[in-house]
Amino acid sequence: xxxxxxxxxxxxxxxxxxxxxxxxxxxxxxxxxxxxxxxxxxxxxxxxxxxxxxxxxxxxxxxxxxxxxxxxxxxxxxxxxxxxxxxxxxxxxxxxxxxxxxxxxxxxxxxxxxxxxxxxxxxxxxxxxxxxxxxxxxxxxxxxxxxxxxxxxxxxxxxxxxxxxxxxxxxxxxxxxxxxxxxxxxxxxxxxxxxxxxxxxxxxxxxxxxxxxxxxxxxxxxxxxxxxxxxxxxxxxxxxxxxxxxxxxxxxxxxxxxxxxxxxxxxxxxxxxxxxxxxxxxxxxxxxxxxxxxxxxxxxxxxxxxxxxxxxxxxxxxxxxxxxxxxxxxxxxxxxxxxxxxxxxxxxxxxxxxxxxxxxxxxxxxxxxxxxxxxxxxxxxxxxxxxxxxxxxxxxxxxxxxxxxxxxx
Amino acid sequence: xxxxxxxxxxxxxxxxxxxxxxxxxxxxxxxxxxxxxxxxxxxxxxxxxxxxxxxxxxxxxxxxxxxxxxxxxxxxxxxxxxxxxxxxxxxxxxxxxxxxxxxxxxxxxxxxxxxxxxxxxxxxxxxxxxxxxxxxxxxxxxxxxxxxxxxxxxxxxxxxxxxxxxxxxxxxxxxxxxxx
Numbered sequence: 247x248x249x250x251x252x253x254x255x256x257x258x259x260x261x262x263x264x265x266x267x268x269x270x271x272x273x274x275x276x277x278x279x280x281x282x283x284x285x286x287x288x289x290x291x292x293x294x295x296x297x298x299x300x301x302x303x304x305x306x307x308x309x310x311x312x313x314x315x316x317x318x319x320x321x322x323x324x325x326x327x328x329x330x331x332x333x334x335x336x337x338x339x340x341x342x343x344x345x346x347x348x349x350x351x352x353x354x355x356x357x358x359x360x361x362x363x364x365x366x367x368x369x370x371x372x373x374x375x376x377x378x379x380x381x382x383x384x385x386x387x388x389x390x391x392x393x394x395x396x397x398x399x400x401x402x403x404x405x406x407x408x409x410x411x412x413x414x415x416x417x418x419x420x421x422x423x424x425x426x427x428x429x430x431x432x433x434x435x436x437x438x439x440x441x442x443x444x445x446x447x448x449x450x451x452x453x454x455x456x457x458x459x460x461x462x463x464x465x466x467x468x469x470x471x472x473x474x475x476x477x478x479x480x481x482x483x484x485x486x487x488x489x490x491x492x493x494x495x496x497x498x499x500x501x502x503x504x505x506x507x508x509x510x511x512x513x514x515x516x517x518x519x520x521x522x523x524x525x526x527x528x529x530x531x532x533x534x535x536x537x538x539x540x541x542x543x544x545x546x547x548x549x550x551x552x553x554x555x556x557x558x559x560x561x562x563x564x565x566x567x568x569x570x571x572x573x574x575x576x577x578x579x580x581x582x583x584x585x586x587x588x589x590x591x592x593x594x595x596x597x598x599x600x601x602x603x604x605x606x607x608x609x610x611x612x613x614x615x616x617x618x619x620x621x622x623x624x625x626x627x628x629x630x631x632x633x634x635x636x637x638x639x640x641x642x643x644x645x646x647x648x649x650x651x652x653x654x655x
Numbered sequence: 656x657x658x659x660x661x662x663x664x665x666x667x668x669x670x671x672x673x674x675x676x677x678x679x680x681x682x683x684x685x686x687x688x689x690x691x692x693x694x695x696x697x698x699x700x701x702x703x704x705x706x707x708x709x710x711x712x713x714x715x716x717x718x719x720x721x722x723x724x725x726x727x728x729x730x731x732x733x734x735x736x737x738x739x740x741x742x743x744x745x746x747x748x749x750x751x752x753x754x755x756x757x758x759x760x761x762x763x764x765x766x767x768x769x770x771x772x773x774x775x776x777x778x779x780x781x782x783x784x785x786x787x788x789x790x791x792x793x794x795x796x797x798x799x800x801x802x803x804x805x806x807x808x809x810x811x812x813x814x815x816x817x818x819x820x821x822x823x824x825x826x827x828x829x830x831x832x833x834x835x
Contacts, residue, residue: 309790313774477762477763478761478762492735498738587742589740600731613716615712615729617712621766622763
């Protein structure tokens with residue numbers, strides 16, 4: 247205390263020119279092992295006091311060469327690679343991949359399979375958004391929703407386990423349908439979850455939405471206008487927070503999305519708070535879609551009848567020589583794909599996940615390109631962080647909802 | 656607008672630039688010469704009838720031994736207003752593997768172009784930040800090229816020993832409790 251008063255007394259005696267302190271910019275490296283960077287993201291921040299003057303993201307720590315690996319596998323064998331893109335919503339990646347490949351092959355999954363895929367993709371969306379909610383609010387200082395959120399996520403993981411035996415890397419959808427039909431037990435369990443979930447959403451919203459600390463930390467932070475967000479190529483909740491209603495499920499519907507009703511929530515200010523509200527609403531909409539899928543689920547086969555492209559069932563292989571040959575050729579050589587190129591986007595929890603295939607007529611993709619939303623969203627970080635405070639960098643990383651497995655591929 | 660109409664529109668506006676128009680599964684690709692790509696993109700972005708405001712993706716393709724010009728830079732662009740998509744493909748020869756950057760039209764092209772440089776070795780002229788992005792800065796070669804092996808040699812990355820040495824040096828640093 248004495249020291250401070252001495253300084254201020256000294257300052258009063260000096261003229262205004264001498265009062266300025268000599269300051270110097272500080273460069274710090276945040277990450278790649280920082281709990282708030284959601285994986286191995288490294289940001290180099292040039293700081294002037296608490297203000298971020300420059301922010302440079304470094305990515306690539308998780309680069310495994312998924313595109314290169316995909317080009318050296320058959321279309322059927324590349325499916326499990328997509329689980330490893332955005333590893334917390336692997337179901338959505340699978341659905342996006344099989345839809346793109348089906349478009350290239352020119353086949354369509356049966357209606358029942360389409361509804362099942364829509365249903366499991368929305369389950370994946372809820373589980374991904376729940377993780378986003380938990381970690382985002384945890385970064386900003388609220389611990390309780392994180393624990394609650396993982397309780398609901400656990401139920402979805404258990405349901406995935408009932409469905410296909412795997413919890414994280416599911417690889418459940420198949421080119422031309424899904425791997426196996428769903429059981430009544432699974433549907434009952436899921437319906438219970440669907441009825442229960444809105445009350446859980448109310449729990450989270452009571453804790454967070456109108457919380458004063460939460461609003462102080464997110465309202466007006468990381469603002470990006472609609473035009474600018476489009477110019478940067480943002481998609482998903484990050485774009486819709488700025489008031490653009492772009493959603494691949496509405497603009498270019500795939501699977502059963504044209505047969506179910508849902509709204510696309512949009513924000514208006516383009517700040518962290520609006521993006522939060524949009525994703526919270528999206529979870530309720532996802533719940534609504536799952537409910538409709540259960541209610542409208544048609545009967546019928548779950549695999550397309552296209553022996554040149556889809557694997558035959560085990561019983562048929564054991565019974566019939568022809569099916570055995572089909573299976574052998576599909577596994578070893580891959581399907582006979584027409585030469586051409588196809589781009590197909592799908593709405594995953596993070597944004598638009600696109601697959602672009604160049605086919606040269608063989609069973610392997612000549613070029614497999616993954617357009618990863620997290621990659622684009624990470625590139626906008628300097629735009630959001632520069633000029634703000636260090637503490638807001640954390641809020642901005644949370645709000646763009648990136649997963650580095652998908653960003654680095 | 657229908658994708659084929661858009662392609663015709665580009666051809667009308669830039670007749671010498673368009674080499675090929677192809678349709679497959681309802682999607683249209685327009686193959687272009689690389690020299691005026693920035694001008695074409697600027698036109699597609701600004702023209703009110705086309706209004707391609709959203710750059711979906713930029714990526715490279717290596718046609719080693721398949722085509723005369725080895726590389727292709729592929730742009731997928733979409734209009735949120737008119738809801739149409741088109742694919743532009745610019746041919747880039749190996750001897751002069753460089754093309755103008757479109758970051759001045761769409762800011763989102765920045766990282767996509769850095770990635771195409773990193774993995775294919777295509778240079779983007781006028782790019783604000785032309786560095787590698789996914790691979791380490793001192794990496795040799797461009798991994799997505801078709802003549803780059805899937806499995807590398809057994810030797811470690813050259814920078815790895817440096818990282819180990821540095822880790823060892825930091826480990827030797829002695830920490831003192833404050834006031835000790």
